[in-house]
Every structure is written in structure tokens, then in C-alpha cells.
Amino acid sequence: MKITILGPAHPYRGGLASIMEIMARTFLRRGDEVLIRTFTLQYPSLLFPGKSQTVTTPPPADLHITRCVHTVNPFNWWRVGRQIRRDRPDFVLLKYWTPFMAPCFGTIARLARRNGHTKVLCQIDNVEPHEHHLTDRIFNRYFLRTVDGFVYMSEQVHRELEAYTRAPALFSPHPLFENFGERVPRAEACTCLGFDPALRYVLFFGLIRDYKGLDLLLDAWAELKRSGRTEGRRLVVAGEFYTAREPYLKRIADHGLQDEVLLHDRFIPDADVKYYFSAADFVVQPYKTATQSGVTQIAYQFCTPMVVTRVGGLAEIVPDGRVGYVCPPTAEGVAAAIDRMYEGDTLERFRQNCAIERRRFSWEEMCSRITELYRTVAAQQQ
Template identity: 35%
Template sequence: MRFVIVGPVYPYRGGIAHYTSRMAQAAIEEGHEVKVISFARQYPRFLYPGKSDRDPSQEVMRIEADYLLDPLYPWTWERAIKEIDKFSPELVVIQWWTTFWAPAFGWISYRLRNHIKVAFLIHNVVPHEARFFDPWLAKLVLRQGNKHIVQSESQRQRLKELLPKADPVLIEHPLYDQFAEKRMSKEEARRRLGLPEDRPVLLFFGIVRPYKGLTNLIEALALVYQEGYSPLLIVAGEFWEDVEIYKRRIKELGLQEAVRIYNYYIPNEEVPVFFSAADVFVAPYTGGTQSGALKIALAFGLPVVASEGIFIGSNMTFEKEKKHAKLAPRSISESITLYIKTSSYREVGDNGNLPNWSKVIEHILYAI
């Protein structure tokens, strides 16, 4: 099939860029003709909360793309439409994760939908930290799609609330297996990070935002120490809020030797090091329904302690050995303590039944 994917790829960073690249790569490997339309600029600098939206990695996944779109310049939207029409695809797949791109994506889908099928691949119907107008913007844009693809039951329900007549296809988010291919021994990974070999290591990974629940995790860690256990918590990712707030609380709880913070965007070549060093992956999110970092953890076979919403949102009912944790620190600490007491953090789960990228392409192209 001949189709277009609209979304970020390298040199842009983050989970959506990884997703777009991995999806395009899989489609090309399956023999499909693919054109990727990406961004000349993803966000104006003054609106981006991180240090940069560019990927600093030395090891990158390069996908050929036309870098055409700017969120503020409508003439670039028209340029992208002309390139899409010139390619004559059977389908255009637009990545949807933020309402910031609502004007551009809304216009593009409106102009194409009557002569080319347009599908929105939805990561979040509305942003994680939604504002009052986000549902309205999401509805305005997503109703332009001929088809909608969601990756969790909760997002399917959220979409139906906005668009009752929508008939979304549910396709589970596959693993980010490109990192697990470069796994190393636990001893080597901990040597590189300067971590002790005789302590259980908990990994909290990714951009730190309020909904990720790091505050609750730190409180839970204090409770674990009160029980007489001494795991080491690794926080690996750039903070999009004041890191000093967390450092002060860590100090107040006497956890300075229990937490190590790596406050920067983790480049691709370092991702396998952190996940290879870990015993348990923790994702005590207070909001959101799925996690790209969780998909990396599962690819590494790591046990997971996460809030129930993340388990359900990631369709993880098959992972019966994984323990659910509610949002309260006490519940999180009990789940962590259980792994430590039973040494089950050393077990590697069987993730062979998880969907791969080829299956995603198959569903996208033939289920719509």
C-alpha cells in the first residue's frame, strides 16, 4: 500500500518521534511505499517547556522525511497538502497527541478527507494536563478523520465521549524493541552508572511532569525504608518542573543516599544502560493512560509497579505477575516491598504475546 505518515521523526526527540520512526521503518520493511511528512519546526522555542525538542543522541533512527510543517505558518500546511496529493497515497495517518497542532492537522485533514482516506492515530485524545478548551479543539480536529486508531480502551471511551458516532480501531501500542536489542549484563550496566551491585534498583524513566507521580513515589520510598529495606531509586529524565522541590523533599525524608537523579533527556545510546541496570520499573502516574517508557521496560522483561490506570490503559491484563499499585504512597510501597521480599524482581516476564510493529501496520492498513 501507498500511504503517508504525518508526525515527528529525528532530529526531534521523544516517544512520538520514536513511534513515528519505528512505524515507518516497519512499513518500509513490509514492502509498503511510505512518505513521512514531518516538521520544519515542532514548537516555538518560548512555548517548549524542556531545554530543547531536538534529540541529542549519537545513535539515532534516521527515516527519510519531508520537513515541511510549521505550526504557525499556514502556507506550510498547504505545501504539505500539495506534496501528499503529488504522492497519491491511499491513506494518510496523522499522529495525534497534542492540541497545539490542532489548527494545522485540522486544516490538512479537512482538505484531504474527501479524496484521500485520513486516519488519526491517537496517543492521547486530549493532552495529559488538559486545559478547559482542549476537548473542544480535539473534537474539532478529530471529527475530520475518516477513521480513528486508539491504543487503549480508556482512550477509545474518551474518543466516544467527544465523537459518539466514531468507530475507532483499538491497536495495542507495541514494544520499543530497538533498545532491548542492545541490552547488557546488569553488572556492566551498573558499572557504567556507578551503581552498587547488591541493592535492588528501581527505575523511574522519562520526562518528569506532575502527572507522572514522582512525588508519591518518593513518599512511598520512605515507607519502604521504614520497613527495613534499602532499594536505590534512579530518576532518569529531564524535569519539566522545579527539580529543587523534589530534592528538598528527598532531603527532608533522609533519602539522599536512596535516590539518584539524572536530570537530562536520556539519549538513545544510554537507554539500554538504565534499563539493563534496573530490577523493577516504576510508573505511579496520577494521570495518563499509557506510557512509552513502560513499553521499553516490558521489552527488557522488567517487572512493573504502576498505577492501575497505566496497567489498564496499556492493556496489561495479560501480565498477571505484575502487581497493581494505587496512587497512594502506601500502596506503591507495598508493591515495591513485595518484589524485594520475594526476590521476584529478578524474574523476567514473558512478553512474547505482545504486538509487534508489523502487526500494527497490518491492523492500520487493513482494519480501516
């Protein structure tokens, strides 16, 4: 098949770019022809909360990546859409995670499918965004109603999607992030990060946004500290702030946690991710809202147990009491789950179970579902 992938890719950084590149490689291994069309501009600098959107590493030599999409230039959308229409791929695969992309993606999709051959498929992360804006529903309708079929990764997303469209939709769980490598010995990981191997580490990982509940985790840690249950342990917060930093620093200071919270508040390069997950006893995702999360799949990649809150689709991916604990999205709930992780042989048992559970998260399965979706859509439209 001839496939155009439209979304983040090199030189754009982060998990979304990794996902699109890994899917492209998987389709290539299956014998498909794949072109990735990525951005010349993804977010205007005024709308981007981080320090940098791109990396300086060389582009991957095994992928055909073209930078051609400008998300805020309607004339560019017409040019790209017409080009894809002329190229006549069997399908365009888009990654959709925010309504901000809807005007751009929706216009390109409408133009591309006018050739009567190309289908528009979407791997969808979110329908309703975590941080809401007045234009969300208008933008969602514009994009979602032009898509021929969807692959979703949580039932919450599927339910939200059905409010906009009845296009075919198939479930496939978020695959593992194999691009981060394999687990390394804990001592090696601690050395690389400058950690004291005599201490135990609990990890909060990823971009820091308010909905991810770092405040709940800090309150939970303070509760554990007051009862003397953090001795010999440290909380590692590894990720760049995409929200105001000061309220979190104040919370740390107010709770007297300066010596117990290791704040690595920066973008974590791909090459360093394995050290954080190999050094940590477990990772905590104290989210207040969620659909699914790439952090759980990184944890599975490194067989790192998890504490997650009972929101969105997190509990679908993290079986409670098997690879971690699912708890209420409260400081008390998170504190209790952290405490339980250190009981008996829990951590070792959960690590072993992670190695079993991870087998169901494969990129081959994801690409098979996308191919199945394409065939379903093509058959319906004949």
C-alpha cells in the first residue's frame, strides 16, 4: 500500500513524534510505501509552553520525512491537500491530539480525499482536550466529520468520538515505546543520573501540566513524610513544566520537601529515559483527568510498576493489583497506594507481571488494526 502519515516527526521532539516514526517503520517492514509529512511550524511560539519544540539530532536515515505543513497558514493547507490528492496514497494517517490541529488537518483531509481514492484515517489520542477552550467543539466537528475511520486507544475516547461521528472505529491499545531501549541495571542507572543507590526512588515522569496532578502527588508525599514513611526514599520529578512552575515550588517549600523531591525540570532526551525508569521502584501517574497515557507504555517497556489514578482509560491499561495499584485521584488515595507498593514482595511481583502484560502492546498489532480499518472503509465506500 501507499501511505502518507501526517503529524509530528523529526525534528519535532516528544512521544507523538516517536509514535509516528515507529508506525512508519512498522509499515515499511510490512512492505508498504510510506511518506511522513510533518510540520514547518507546529505551534506558534506564543502558544507553546515549553522551551523548544525541536531537537538538533540528525534526521533518521531510514525514513522519508518531508517538512511541509504550516498549522496556521490556510494557503499552505490548500497546497498540501492538493499535493496529497495528486499523490493518491491509499490512505492518509493522521495523529489527532488537540483541537488546535483541526482547521489545518480538516482542510488537508477534505482536499486529499477529493481524488475519489484516498481514505482518511486517524489514530486519535483525545477528543475532548484536558484543557478546554471555547472553540473545541467547533474545531472537533470540522475535523472529525471528514475522517473515514478511527483507531482509538481507550473506551473514554470512543464514547466521546461517538458524539461527533459514526465513522468506523477500532480499538488498539497504545504500544510500547521501544525506541527508548531496554532496562539497565539499577546501579548503572543511578550512576548515570547522579543518584545515591542506597536510597529508593519513586518517579513522576513527563511534561508537567496541571491536569496531571503533580500537586496531589506532592501532598501525598507530605502526608507520608509526616507519618515517617518516606525515610530512605526520594521523589523524582522528571519533565518540563508546561504550566507555571512557581506554585509547585511553593508547595514543595510549604511541605518542607526540598530534600526529598529531586526536581529534574527539563525535557528528558530519549537516550536518558531508560535511566529514570530503571532507577525507580515505580512510577506514579496521579492524573486528575486522562484518556490514556504514553507514560504507562514506557513503564511497561522497562517493567516498572505503576500507581495510577482511576480516571479516563488508565485503569483499562493498568490491571489493579497485578502491575500496580489504581487509586482515587486524591492525595490520600495516592499516599495509600504508594505505601502499599513497599509491602512485602509487591514490587518484584509487579515487575514480573509487567513482563507478561507488555506482550499485548505491539506496534505490529496497531498497524494491523489500521490496515483492517482501511479495508473496512474501502469496502464500505465501493
